[in-house]
Amino acid sequence: MIRIALLSGACALAFASAASAETVAITNAKIETVAAAGTIASGTIVLTDGKITAVGANVSVPSGARVIDAKGGVVTPGLIAPSSNLAASEIGGVRETRDDGSGTEMSAGFDISYSINPDSPVIGLARDGGVTSAAVTPTLSGGGGGAHRDDGDIELENLKDMTAGRAGDGDPRLFTGQAALIRLAAGDDDIVTKAKVAVALDLGQAGARAAGGSRGAAIVLVKSAFEDARAYARNRSAFEKGATRDFGLSRIDLDALVPVVEGKTPLLVRVRRASDIRQIIKLAAEEKVKIILEGAEEGWIVAADIAKAGVPVIVDTQADLPDSFETLGARLDNAARLQAAGVAVAITGSRDFNNLRLQRLNAGLAVANGMPYQAALASVTAVPAKMWGMSSVGTLEVGKDADVVLWNGDPLETTTWPTAVFVGGYQQPTDFRGSKLRDRYARPAGAYPRAY
Amino acid sequence: MSSLMRAALAATMLTGLAIAGTSSASAQAAKPAAKPAEKVEHKPLPAGLDPTTGPAPFPSTYKALPGRPTAIVGATVLTATGQQIENGVVFFSGGKIISVGGPETPVPADVAVIDGKGKWVTPGVIDAHSHLGVYPSPGVQARSDGNEITDPNTAQVWSEHSVWPHDPGFNRARAGGVTTLQILPGSANLFGGRSVTLKNIPSHTMQGMKFPGAPYGVKMACGENPKRVYGGRSRAPSTAMGNVAGYRAAWINAADYKRKWDDYRAKVAKNEKADAPKRDLQLETLMGVLNGEILVQNHCYRGDEMAVMLDIGKEFGYRTTMFHHAVEAYKVGDLLAKDDVCFATWASWTGFKMESLDGIDANAAIAHKAGACTVIHSDDPIMTQRLNQEAALAMTAGNRIGMNIPRAEAIAWITSNPAKALGIADKTGSLVAGKAADVVLWTADPFSVYAQAEKVFIDGGLAYDRRDPQYQPKSDFELGQPGEGAFHQ
Numbered sequence: 001m002i003r004i005a006l007l008s009g010a011c012a013l014a015f016a017s018a019a020s021a022e023t024v025a026i027t028n029a030k031i032e033t034v035a036a037a038g039t040i041a042s043g044t045i046v047l048t049d050g051k052i053t054a055v056g057a058n059v060s061v062p063s064g065a066r067v068i069d070a071k072g073g074v075v076t077p078g079l080i081a082p083s084s085n086l087a088a089s090e091i092g093g094v095r096e097t098r099d100d101g102s103g104t105e106m107s108a109g110f111d112i113s114y115s116i117n118p119d120s121p122v123i124g125l126a127r128d129g130g131v132t133s134a135a136v137t138p139t140l141s142g143g144g145g146g147a148h149r150d151d152g153d154i155e156l157e158n159l160k161d162m163t164a165g166r167a168g169d170g171d172p173r174l175f176t177g178q179a180a181l182i183r184l185a186a187g188d189d190d191i192v193t194k195a196k197v198a199v200a201l202d203l204g205q206a207g208a209r210a211a212g213g214s215r216g217a218a219i220v221l222v223k224s225a226f227e228d229a230r231a232y233a234r235n236r237s238a239f240e241k242g243a244t245r246d247f248g249l250s251r252i253d254l255d256a257l258v259p260v261v262e263g264k265t266p267l268l269v270r271v272r273r274a275s276d277i278r279q280i281i282k283l284a285a286e287e288k289v290k291i292i293l294e295g296a297e298e299g300w301i302v303a304a305d306i307a308k309a310g311v312p313v314i315v316d317t318q319a320d321l322p323d324s325f326e327t328l329g330a331r332l333d334n335a336a337r338l339q340a341a342g343v344a345v346a347i348t349g350s351r352d353f354n355n356l357r358l359q360r361l362n363a364g365l366a367v368a369n370g371m372p373y374q375a376a377l378a379s380v381t382a383v384p385a386k387m388w389g390m391s392s393v394g395t396l397e398v399g400k401d402a403d404v405v406l407w408n409g410d411p412l413e414t415t416t417w418p419t420a421v422f423v424g425g426y427q428q429p430t431d432f433r434g435s436k437l438r439d440r441y442a443r444p445a446g447a448y449p450r451a452y
Numbered sequence: 453m454s455s456l457m458r459a460a461l462a463a464t465m466l467t468g469l470a471i472a473g474t475s476s477a478s479a480q481a482a483k484p485a486a487k488p489a490e491k492v493e494h495k496p497l498p499a500g501l502d503p504t505t506g507p508a509p510f511p512s513t514y515k516a517l518p519g520r521p522t523a524i525v526g527a528t529v530l531t532a533t534g535q536q537i538e539n540g541v542v543f544f545s546g547g548k549i550i551s552v553g554g555p556e557t558p559v560p561a562d563v564a565v566i567d568g569k570g571k572w573v574t575p576g577v578i579d580a581h582s583h584l585g586v587y588p589s590p591g592v593q594a595r596s597d598g599n600e601i602t603d604p605n606t607a608q609v610w611s612e613h614s615v616w617p618h619d620p621g622f623n624r625a626r627a628g629g630v631t632t633l634q635i636l637p638g639s640a641n642l643f644g645g646r647s648v649t650l651k652n653i654p655s656h657t658m659q660g661m662k663f664p665g666a667p668y669g670v671k672m673a674c675g676e677n678p679k680r681v682y683g684g685r686s687r688a689p690s691t692a693m694g695n696v697a698g699y700r701a702a703w704i705n706a707a708d709y710k711r712k713w714d715d716y717r718a719k720v721a722k723n724e725k726a727d728a729p730k731r732d733l734q735l736e737t738l739m740g741v742l743n744g745e746i747l748v749q750n751h752c753y754r755g756d757e758m759a760v761m762l763d764i765g766k767e768f769g770y771r772t773t774m775f776h777h778a779v780e781a782y783k784v785g786d787l788l789a790k791d792d793v794c795f796a797t798w799a800s801w802t803g804f805k806m807e808s809l810d811g812i813d814a815n816a817a818i819a820h821k822a823g824a825c826t827v828i829h830s831d832d833p834i835m836t837q838r839l840n841q842e843a844a845l846a847m848t849a850g851n852r853i854g855m856n857i858p859r860a861e862a863i864a865w866i867t868s869n870p871a872k873a874l875g876i877a878d879k880t881g882s883l884v885a886g887k888a889a890d891v892v893l894w895t896a897d898p899f900s901v902y903a904q905a906e907k908v909f910i911d912g913g914l915a916y917d918r919r920d921p922q923y924q925p926k927s928d929f930e931l932g933q934p935g936e937g938a939f940h941q
Binding site (some may be wrong): 029049090091092093094123125274298301318319320321322323324325327328329330331332333355357358361365367368370397412413414415417418434437438439441442 | 589590592620621651657676693704728782783800801803804805809810811812813814818833834837838843844845847848849851852899900901902903904929930933934935938939940941
């Protein structure tokens with residue numbers, strides 16, 4: 001095992017140095033800048049030392065640059081997964097590989113950045129779908145990974161996972177922990193670009209269960225936790241001396257909540273029902289807390305309220321089923337309606353890495369259901385970048401990081417794929433575990449088994 | 453049979469024996485021979501004790517929606533028989549396809565004509581693996597009726613008895629072009645029970661949706677689910693080998709049960725004395741497989757496990773009709789092709805459990821090229837709405853490595869191939885004269901992310917129209933709820 005780890009480390013280093021200090025010009029491309037320049041019908045983009053140094057219709061290719069003829073293909077910013085378990089959870093059904101939940105011992109203090117595995121084989125798979133950055137977010141229910149209904153007792157297992165607190169101790173273990181941002185650069189042994197970017201909170205049905213019974217209980221516990229965090233922040237030394245009243249959360253949990261109550265770090269809130277969205281918007285205003293909504297299947301019902309509050313939303317555009325009593329109003333045009341109302345909408349595949357690949361298709365689905373094409377492109381690039389404060393990525397503009405994808409057609413279409421993916425100016429390897437399996441079995445077997 | 457009748461019958465038989473004995477006494481003395489069988493006159497078994505007589509239980513009451521003779525002209529037509537026809541004509545009447553062809557195809561003057569210019573036409577989509585109705589929306593424990601997780605062998609349960617016809621998921625699936633679904637029980641058990649095939653029209657009874665003449669399937673499950681569920685309860689099976697022992701034991705019992713019924717019938721035919729075996733619903737399902745009447749629908753992810761299951765079929769003389777979730781079909785495409793076994797899979801789902809770890813998006817394409825009967829299924833109330841796109845992803849993954857799979861071939865993965873695997877290919881699944889007019893008019897190339905089913909016809913009746921709210925049915929559950937069952941503009 002150690003030998004293999006060393007070997008792969010050596011390969012990664014070799015790859016990084018071989019590709020460094022390269023200037024690349026992608027020519028003859030339809031460039032979707034997702035910025036003020038809009039769509040450049042045919043142009044050139046130049047990547048130098050990891051940055052975008054030129055983009056436009058009449059850009060000359062620098063001498064010595066490696067030229068990639070896009071042949072009319074489409075160039076976009078690298079896609080950004082707005083909320084995922086990427087690199088923190090491997091196989092949904094294998095508990096040992098799931099590191100995106102804290103279990104019962106921690107609440108807001110759980111820091112998912114320590115769970116990240118830069119050698120996860122699913123990173124290659126995600127990149128093969130054009131994803132170059134992701135927000136990795138903890139959840140109450142752990143890494144699902146596309147578990148479906150025809151699956152024995154997986155549902156019961158998930159119910160057990162939902163039990164977020166120790167029975168009877170009254171601790172509000174609602175908060176699922178702190179999110180991190182990652183960048184999917186091969187050969188980088190630390191892909192976390194920023195930790196503690198948000199504290200996640202599951203409300204609605206899941207939150208009610210975690211709170212011990214009801215939505216009302218969950219909201220009271222959240223307010224109580226905010227009060228405690230403020231009291232703790234006001235007088236840490238008294239807390240250290242044991243001279244404060246009892247707090248419902250531990251010191252590490254309170255530490256994580258302080259920047260939230262100070263309005264510096266957003267709270268990522270998972271809600272689905274319209275009434276729950278109203279409650280959290282009201283609570284955020286009262287508590288002066290910044291929030292991002294995830295889910296919001298009934299968001300269209302309260303789109304004006306969300307827009308007025310300036311709250312960004314992460315949606316899965318496929319969600320059109322009344323699959324629970326909190327999504328009775330789920331609709332395929334939820335994203336389009338929210339966007340039309342002025343809400344910043346980020347589109348997700350799902351939080352599970354294998355369905356993460358559906359992100360771009362979900363943006364296509366939003367277009368099919370009324371969202372303007374440019375808004376849909378932004379919902380998987382510029383909007384999640386802005387939402388998470390990733391100012392150096394998300395658009396194709398001079399000075400931004402060279403996180404760039406070249407597609408052989410419309411990036412939102414089923415029949416296209418990325419032909420070149422750049423992260424920080426480095427062209428990324430295109431092979432990953434799945435492509436190696438594919439190539440092994442796509443050819444006829446010889447006299448020897450394929451394992452040779 | 454009452455005890456009085458039994459006594460009377462026994463008396464008659466004794467009398468007969470006495471007479472026979474007297475008349476043949478001399479012959480017996482000369483040449484001792486096997487005692488001739490007692491001749492009896494059999495009465496039909498009482499209602500419910502003979503599985504092969506009387507009305508089939510829970511008969512279909514399906515009635516096609518009203519329809520009128522209709523021609524769709526000018527669209528690109530995928531027939532699911534390998535043809536892509538530009539500027540085509542699809543004409544149906546009386547619930548059946550009458551003619552399919554190029555622009556020269558004659559259409560009677562007095563029929564409804566739909567301008568399909570710029571649009572596409574395909575057969576109705578068939579989802580070969582659905583739990584709509586048995587795991588309906590909303591997904592609460594009180595309606596969680598898809599998995600009889602009480603014994604490794606529950607071949608006696610029938611999914612049709614769990615179907616809640618008001619599941620809003622049926623409406624969503626129809627808007628995705630799904631006209632026929634196989635509803636399976638879940639995969640917790642080695643034998644999960646019988647499947648039922650439904651026509652996707654709104655009905656307030658399951659029987660009202662039941663596909664007339666469709667054979668039953670039996671759900672079998674390989675792999676992790678049965679051993680996790682029962683191993684977790686410290687009972688068999690808890691391992692892969694425990695699974696196989698469980699299948700074999702069940703097939704031995706089924707073969708024995710079949711022998712008893714076969715013997716009984718043979719004796720009845722010869723008017724010999726015979727006692728009917730007592731009906732056993734569990735063994736009856738498995739005997740139906742051995743008799744070739746019930747199709748084996750086997751949840752099985754891994755290639756090596758599929759190979760073992762095929763050998764079990766050979767040991768007991770049954771055929772597997774289709775492997776479901778077969779994410780490793782690409783490793784055993786040759787085996788599947790040789791035994792003419794279909795496999796159903798996804799394009800984009802992989803790695804959510806250990807046995808799905810090697811799932812790749814080119815799975816379907818590679819096994820298709822190896823000659824296997826390929827099906828794209830959903831197992832999911834969301835994906836079932838976009839099986840066309842899932843097929844597109846699978847096709848594209850093959851074309852990415854130079855396979856050049858045309859749309860005319862790939863459309864079979866969600867239409868004619870699942871029809872074959874459900875035993876209904878003679879009735880639906882392709883645009884062929886004489887088959888059911890299960891037809892979808894798409895707004896664009898159905899392999900595009902932007903394509904939507906615009907009109908869906910089932911047996912020639914307009915079941916869904918994206919542009920006309922009158923043909924966007926709402927289930928009973930959805931009335932008076934937020935959104936009222938409307939899920940798109």
